[in-house]
Amino acid sequence: MFRDFRKLKQHNHLLISQCFDIELPPQYLMVTILTLAIKTLRILHLWSSLYDDTSRHCVLIDDYSQEKRYIKNAQQLFKFRKFTLTPLTTHYLSLINEAQYPVAIHVRRGDYLLADNPSNIGVCDISYYQKAIETIRKQHTDAHYFFFSDDIEWVRNHFSDDNATFIKKEETEPDYVDLYLMTKCKAHIIANSTFSFWGSLLTDHEKHLCIYPKRWFANPEWTVPDIFPSHWIAL
Numbered sequence: 001m002f003r004d005f006r007k008l009k010q011h012n013h014l015l016i017s018q019c020f021d022i023e024l025p026p027q028y029l030m031v032t033i034l035t036l037a038i039k040t041l042r043i044l045h046l047w048s049s050l051y052d053d054t055s056r057h058c059v060l061i062d063d064y065s066q067e068k069r070y071i072k073n074a075q076q077l078f079k080f081r082k083f084t085l086t087p088l089t090t091h092y093l094s095l096i097n098e099a100q101y102p103v104a105i106h107v108r109r110g111d112y113l114l115a116d117n118p119s120n121i122g123v124c125d126i127s128y129y130q131k132a133i134e135t136i137r138k139q140h141t142d143a144h145y146f147f148f149s150d151d152i153e154w155v156r157n158h159f160s161d162d163n164a165t166f167i168k169k170e171e172t173e174p175d176y177v178d179l180y181l182m183t184k185c186k187a188h189i190i191a192n193s194t195f196s197f198w199g200s201l202l203t204d205h206e207k208h209l210c211i212y213p214k215r216w217f218a219n220p221e222w223t224v225p226d227i228f229p230s231h232w233i234a235l
Contacts, residue, residue, distance in 0.1 A: 015174065015175075016078075018081070019080065019081065019174075019176040019179070019180075020078045020079060020080060020081060021080070021081045022077060022078070022079075035060060038051055039051070039060070039062070053067075066194070066226075066227050067225065067226050068227055071201070071227065074201060074202065075201065075202060078198075078202055080180055080183075083177075085177070086172075086173060088169065088170055089169060089170075089173065089181070092146075092165070092167055092169075092181055093181060095144075096181060096184045096185060097184065099144040099146075100142040100144070101140045101142050101143045101144065101186055101187065102143075102144055102184070102185040102186055102187075103133075103136055103140075103143050103144065103145045103146065103185055103186070103187040103188065104146050104148060104181070104182040104185035104187070104188045104189070104196075104199060104200070105129065105132075105133075105145055105146065105147050105148065105188075106148045106149065106188070106189070106193065106199065107124070107147065107148070107151070107154075107155050107191060108123070108124070108149070108150065108191035108192070108193040108195065108196065109123060109149065109150055109151040109154060110150035112193075119219065120217065120218060120219040121217060121219075122215070122217055122218025122219075124191050124213050126158060131235055132189040132211040132235055133145065133161075133189065135211060135233070136187055136189070136209065136211070139209070140187070144163045144164070144165065145161055145164045145165070146164075146165050146167055146181070146185060147159065147164060147166045147167060148178045148182060148196070152166055152168045167181065175195075179198060179199050179202075182196065182199030182200065182203075183202045183203045184204060185203065185205075186203075186205045186208055186209070187210065187211075188200035188203070188208065188209070188210045188211070189210075189211045190210065190211070190212050190213075191213070192215075192216045192217065197212070197227065200212075200232075207231065209233070210229075210232040210233065211232070211233045211234075211235050212228060212232055212233070212235070213234070214234040214235060
């Protein structure tokens with residue numbers, strides 16, 4: 001299977017090997033040449049099985065190809081590296097560990113508000129989070145909610161709860177620190193974002209509760225990815 005690193009210019013490039021205890025193979029020149037050749041075939045509409053990710057013979061996965069079969073052993077493969085936490089993050093980790101029922105809530109805004117993203121990707125509205133919180137509260141009255149966001153001040157201004165902590169990491173820390181903290185929670189309310197999806201999937205707790213938006217994309221023509229475990233709740 002070929003990987004095209006040139007697609008990874010956004011979100012601080014690929015940080016998998018920094019975050020997790022795995023080493024990715026380098027991309028060799030021959031792979032780059034073959035990738036360009038297959039993309040040319042795609043433009044010409046030739047040998048579609050080479051770039052159609054629904055085909056068994058697919059050798060090039062381009063853009064957002066998401067499916068359960070690609071992440072079967074993710075929880076075994078992706079183990080966090082040991083990295084030094086700042087005192088503030090250590091404090092947040094202590095709060096999560098001390099909570100009876102810690103719930104991670106991810107609110108994705110940022111780039112989702114740019115250009116055509118609101119009409120295509122979409123942004124989860126406040127009512128979705130309120131319904132999700134109420135669903136968890138009915139089962140766990142001792143829940144404590146930990147909010148994660150790329151716009152945490154907006155979240156703080158629009159959500160208020162006595163049992164809430166708003167995570168604001170230091171600017172010098174990488175984003176995967178938030179991902180790490182999410183995995184320490186027992187339940188998750190995720191956005192239509194693969195960032196919070198992974199924060200829930202890689203949790204330390206078995207059979208954890210996860211609520212995700214049933215309408216994953218705003219664009220009705222975009223297909224909802226088949227990535228969600230059967231016990232997760234679509235809302």
